[in-house]
Each structure stands twice: as structure tokens, then as C-alpha cells.
Amino acid sequence: DQQVKQNSPSLSVQEGRISILNCDYTNSMFDYFLWYKKYPAEGPTFLISISSIKDKNEDGRFTVFLNKSAKHLSLHIVPSQPGDSAVYFCAASAYGGGSQGNLIFGKGTKLSVKP
Amino acid sequence: EAGVTQSPTHLIKTRGQQATLRCSPISGHTSVYWYQQALGLGLQFLLWYDEGEERNRGNFPPRFSGRQFPNYSSELNVNALELEDSALYLCASRDRGQGTYGFTFGSGTRLTVV
Numbered sequence: 539d540q541q542v543k544q545n546s547p548s549l550s551v552q553e554g555r556i557s558i559l560n561c562d563y564t565n566s567m568f569d570y571f572l573w574y575k576k577y578p579a580e581g582p583t584f585l586i587s588i589s590s591i592k593d594k595n596e597d598g599r600f601t602v603f604l605n606k607s608a609k610h611l612s613l614h615i616v617p618s619q620p621g622d623s624a625v626y627f628c629a630a631s632a633y634g635g636g637s638q639g640n641l642i643f644g645k646g647t648k649l650s651v652k653p
Numbered sequence: 654e655a656g657v658t659q660s661p662t663h664l665i666k667t668r669g670q671q672a673t674l675r676c677s678p679i680s681g682h683t684s685v686y687w688y689q690q691a692l693g694l695g696l697q698f699l700l701w702y703d704e705g706e707e708r709n710r711g712n713f714p715p716r717f718s719g720r721q722f723p724n725y726s727s728e729l730n731v732n733a734l735e736l737e738d739s740a741l742y743l744c745a746s747r748d749r750g751q752g753t754y755g756f757t758f759g760s761g762t763r764l765t766v767v
């Protein structure tokens with residue numbers, strides 16, 4: 539049973555436009571969510587996170603929105619740049635940002651930003 | 654500061670053999686996590702070690718095992734290799750004080766079972 543779902547395996551957008559990556563989760567105990575970016579032949583790198591007590595977190599061109607009632611979060615990238623082309627993973631934790639436990643990841647969405 | 658290092662980068666084994674993958678965490682990080690990224694399956698949690706002990710285990714058979722050494726480096730062993738074990742194996746480390754957002758991943762070991 540997949541607890542974190544990224545239903546779009548791929549997304550293609552034009553440079554300068556908005557990229558919206560979606561993530562759904564099923565476990566009501568999740569209270570901390572993260573997005574990671576992964577380039578080929580590299581490990582995932584942390585991008586942005588959000589606690590369940592918030593509905594929005596912004597960091598430069600990246601904004602994460604959380605809709606707890608829908609168990610849905612999204613990552614917005616504005617404006618999209620060719621260097622953003624990578625696989626984006628949504629991850630969740632059940633014990634908050636201070637947890638020492640493991641993260642549960644989605645399958646990832648491959649973003650392609652075309653010049 | 655050196656990041657999380659994994660070795661070897663690539664490993665080719667025959668079905669039925671054993672594979673050993675190694676991970677050196679960031680200096681000062683005491684927790685080490687292992688994940689498997691098989692094709693189309695995202696990152697699946699395998700094992701979590703902290704202070705030399707196994708703290709949690711994902712839904713994998715017992716032939717996946719590991720250990721953490723006194724210097725906090727870790728080893729993942731996969732016995733009786735099967736073709737479906739072919740995947741990218743990622744190690745991550747974290748400082749106890751950093752919480753969930755402190756995960757730092759290595760570049761992984763690509764295991765191919767033939």
C-alpha cells in the first residue's frame with residue numbers, strides 16, 4: 539500500500555512558465571512533508587519542506603502548498619528554468635520535523651523544462 | 654565538509670551471490686538510512702541504524718541485512734541475490750539534532766544482478 543503517491547510520472551513545461559508537481563498521501567499521521575530533487579547519477583537533495591501546521595511555505599522560486607483535508611500537497615516552481623529539469627520526490631514523516639525516523643517517499647515525477 | 658560517500662559506485666553480481674555495499678556518513682552524523690530505488694518504484698525504505706543499532710526496518714526479506722560500525726559507517730548486505738534486487742541503493746545520514754530535514758543522501762550504488 540503506497541502511502542505517498544505521485545500520480546504523474548512526468549511533466550513537461552516551457553522555460554519561464556509555472557511547474558506544478560502534485561503529491562497525495564493516505565496516512566493521517568503524517569505531519570511533516572518534504573520535496574527532494576534528484577539529478578541522474580546523484581543522490582536526492584533537499585529542496586523545501588512544510589509542517590502540517592502550515593498551509594504554505596515559500597523559498598525563492600519554490601512554494602509548497604499543503605491541503606490537509608484533501609491529504610494533498612503541491613510544489614510550485616515559478617519561473618521554471620532548464621536547470622530545474624530533474625526527478626522530484628515527495629516525502630513524508632509521521633513524527634514531525636524533529637523525528638529521527640525514516641522518510642516515506644513517492645515514486646517521483648520527472649520534470650523537463652524546455653528552453 | 655565531505656558528504657555521504659558510498660562504494661562501490663557500480664556492482665555487478667550473479668543471481669545467488671552476495672553483495673556488500675558501504676556507506677560513510679557525514680562526520681558527526683550518527684544515523685544512517687538505506688533506501689532502494691528500483692525502476693518505477695521510487696525510494697523504498699530498507700534499514701535505519703543509529704548508534705550502532707538497527708532502529709527500524711522496511712518491508713524487505715531477511716536476506717537484506719546490515720550493520721553500523723563504531724565510526725558510524727554502515728554496510729548493507731544482500732544475500733542470495735535475485736534479479737529483482739537490481740536497483741540503485743541510496744544511503745543517507747543525519748545528525749541527531751537536525752530532525753527530519755537533516756537527511757543528506759549519497760550518490761548511491763548501482764547494483765545489477767545478472
